[in-house]
Amino acid sequence: MDRSRRNFCLGAGAAAVGAAALAAPPADAAAARKGGDPANRWAMVVDVRKCVGCQACTVACIMENAVPANSFRTIVSTYEVTEGGRAGTAMLPRLCNHCEDAPCLPVCPTGATFQRRDGIVVVDNTVCVGCGYCVQACPYDARFINHETRTADKCTFCVHRVDAGLLPACVETCVGGARIFGDLNDPGSTVSRLVRTQAPKVLKPGQGTDPRVFYIGLDPNLEGKVEGTPTLWRPSARPHAHAPAAKEHA
Amino acid sequence: MDTNIVEVINVTREVAWLPWAVQYFFLIGLSVGGVLLSLPGYAFAREEWRATGRVALLVALTCGLAAPVALLSDLHQPGRFWHFYVVFRPTSWMWWGSLIIPFYVAGLLVYAWTCLREELREHGAVDSRLAPLYRLAAAGGGRNDALIRAAGLVALAGAAAVVLYTGAEVAVVRARPLWNTPFLPVQFALTALAGAAGLVLILNRFAGADRAVEVRVNRVLAATLAAVMAVGGLWLALGLSGIEPTHAEALGSVVGSEAWRVTAVWAVAATAVPFAIALARPSGTGLLTGLIAVHSAWMFRWTVFIGGQSVPKTGAGFYEYALPAGPDGLLGIAGTAGLWLFLLLVITAIVPTPRRPASGPVRAAPAAGRAVAAAE
Ligand code: SF4
Ligand code: SF4
Numbered sequence: 001m002d003r004s005r006r007n008f009c010l011g012a013g014a015a016a017v018g019a020a021a022l023a024a025p026p027a028d029a030a031a032a033r034k035g036g037d038p039a040n041r042w043a044m045v046v047d048v049r050k051c052v053g054c055q056a057c058t059v060a061c062i063m064e065n066a067v068p069a070n071s072f073r074t075i076v077s078t079y080e081v082t083e084g085g086r087a088g089t090a091m092l093p094r095l096c097n098h099c100e101d102a103p104c105l106p107v108c109p110t111g112a113t114f115q116r117r118d119g120i121v122v123v124d125n126t127v128c129v130g131c132g133y134c135v136q137a138c139p140y141d142a143r144f145i146n147h148e149t150r151t152a153d154k155c156t157f158c159v160h161r162v163d164a165g166l167l168p169a170c171v172e173t174c175v176g177g178a179r180i181f182g183d184l185n186d187p188g189s190t191v192s193r194l195v196r197t198q199a200p201k202v203l204k205p206g207q208g209t210d211p212r213v214f215y216i217g218l219d220p221n222l223e224g225k226v227e228g229t230p231t232l233w234r235p236s237a238r239p240h241a242h243a244p245a246a247k248e249h250a
Numbered sequence: 251m252d253t254n255i256v257e258v259i260n261v262t263r264e265v266a267w268l269p270w271a272v273q274y275f276f277l278i279g280l281s282v283g284g285v286l287l288s289l290p291g292y293a294f295a296r297e298e299w300r301a302t303g304r305v306a307l308l309v310a311l312t313c314g315l316a317a318p319v320a321l322l323s324d325l326h327q328p329g330r331f332w333h334f335y336v337v338f339r340p341t342s343w344m345w346w347g348s349l350i351i352p353f354y355v356a357g358l359l360v361y362a363w364t365c366l367r368e369e370l371r372e373h374g375a376v377d378s379r380l381a382p383l384y385r386l387a388a389a390g391g392g393r394n395d396a397l398i399r400a401a402g403l404v405a406l407a408g409a410a411a412v413v414l415y416t417g418a419e420v421a422v423v424r425a426r427p428l429w430n431t432p433f434l435p436v437q438f439a440l441t442a443l444a445g446a447a448g449l450v451l452i453l454n455r456f457a458g459a460d461r462a463v464e465v466r467v468n469r470v471l472a473a474t475l476a477a478v479m480a481v482g483g484l485w486l487a488l489g490l491s492g493i494e495p496t497h498a499e500a501l502g503s504v505v506g507s508e509a510w511r512v513t514a515v516w517a518v519a520a521t522a523v524p525f526a527i528a529l530a531r532p533s534g535t536g537l538l539t540g541l542i543a544v545h546s547a548w549m550f551r552w553t554v555f556i557g558g559q560s561v562p563k564t565g566a567g568f569y570e571y572a573l574p575a576g577p578d579g580l581l582g583i584a585g586t587a588g589l590w591l592f593l594l595l596v597i598t599a600i601v602p603t604p605r606r607p608a609s610g611p612v613r614a615a616p617a618a619g620r621a622v623a624a625a626e
Contacts, residue, residue: 075259079256103424107340111339131325134428138563145266222255225563225566229257231259
């Protein structure tokens with residue numbers, strides 16, 4: 001994404017005007033942040049109308065971050081939604097929301113999970129004891145225990161790439177241009193403009209987590225825990241008996 | 251508008267808190283319950299509770315020593331447990347737990363020592379090769395009610411801290427509606443007491459089958475189970491009425507599931523049946539009510555932890571859980587049970603349960619009582 005890449009050059013040092021509508025983090029939470037450049041507030045806008053559900057981002061993330069088999073830092077949840085007799089497919093790329101008020105942070109008993117001053121939530125897997133408390137606390141099922149490192153794992157916005165001035169792998173690879181990454185502290189960035197003008201939604205706003213991954217065109221039915229027939233195919237799940245029955249609802 | 255959604259692709263998240271965690275919460279709860287049941291007889295020197303207290307102490311000790319092992323095993327990086335102790339993380343209940351557990355276990359050991367000291371001294375008076383060791387362990391003293399009471403109160407403080415932290419740790423998880431209820435800590439505490447009473451009844455059956463103990467503890471069990479049912483009923487009523495959105499949400503997340511409905515019926519039966527038996531026939535039924543009560547306390551934790559984690563936070567339906575055969579599953583459960591049994595054998599070998607300690611002052615009991623071991 002060219003425009004997102006350009007934001008990277010503009011991002012540093014820009015004033016925090018664009019994010020005026022977004023709540024600031026709680027004071028104590030902000031004080032506990034470390035690392036990263038406070039001049040930036042990284043965020044992602046996902047335009048689900050542009051997502052074709054190809055899972056290229058899912059694969060790119062796995063390759064970039066050496067995510068073990070059957071684990072996912074991001075995945076494109078795919079739903080068949082029938083409304084008023086019309087059926088359609090809805091895509092919902094899911095990842096860590098890098099919440100402004102992230103419930104995964106205070107529960108961590110070792111401080112392995114922390115938020116950088118640029119908003120990215122990371123896990124220091126040399127400190128993490130793998131207690132799994134953060135996995136429980138995240139309202140988005142964004143976290144999991146990595147079986148190879150035996151520590152908590154999740155999307156980092158590809159922090160190693162961002163620090164090197166690159167886009168996250170999923171954004172770089174997105175064929176539909178649905179994932180847009182940038183700096184909310186830069187009022188001229190694409191993400192700032194989209195957040196300002198498109199009134200994007202976030203997932204589970206009722207949890208008060210203040211996510212920094214925004215969605216344009218999100219079906220309200222998919223905003224929280226989805227009420228529907230469970231998945232036909234799930235990575236890491238064994239084939240199960242409900243599958244044929246589920247199909248009939250489509 | 252009529253909306254129908256079929257989830258075609260989504261991720262399955264595995265449980266992050268393994269059956270080890272179920273074992274931990276079960277054992278530490280039973281241990282706390284054991285401490286509570288031992289207090290009247292020991293810390294408050296009520297002689298009619300003494301024999302009950304003796305068995306309860308065994309429950310508190312065996313479960314209290316096995317529990318931290320299960321907890322450590324639940325960490326995916328158990329070798330890093332010391333990471334808890336080099337940071338200050340007061341926002342995390344688990345961090346508080348890492349301080350409370352050693353405090354509780356240490357307090358429990360000291361309390362148990364003060365309680366068992368007179369028995370140790372008696373064993374030291376017998377002409378045997380181990381006598382000097384017993385005399386050493388008794389540290390030249392016998393029954394000291396003031397000391398027992400002081401240690402008992404410290405153990406009680408530790409037990410209260412354990413109840414508070416284990417309950418709060420789970421109840422604060424807002425992301426899981428089933429856990430995020432102020433009822434949960436109360437339910438943990440009550441089911442723990444019921445489970446401890448159950449284990450006392452079982453051990454009592456194998457250590458002389460003291461009828462007085464059986465009747466007394468069956469009554470405690472009945473009262474506790476009544477409280478369990480009352481709290482459970484209140485939770486259900488709040489959920490059904492919709493007055494409390496959290497409870498309604500919690501109920502809503504599982505109400506449509508056949509498996510959860512079966513579990514609910516099972517849970518009610520496993521509470522109501524021992525309640526009715528213990529109430530109607532407190533004598534002669536201890537083994538039965540005890541077994542059901544222990545099973546029920548364990549099932550409650552299994553349902554909360556493993557069942558609770560099978561409810562997806564964003565996806566449709568439920569995650570599937572199949573108990574693995576290895577250390578993360580069956581082997582872990584069996585291993586903890588084995589450890590508990592081992593501790594029981596070791597402790598009862600060192601300080602065998604006195605055969606008839608109920609009537610009369612225990613200090614007068616003949617040292618010959620030592621010949622009988624509880625679980626043998
Ligand atoms: S989405 Fe989950 S893991 Fe990511 S910051 Fe928010 S609470 Fe933490
Ligand atoms: S699993 Fe690791 S990062 Fe998560 S709460 Fe435990 S110690 Fe912290």
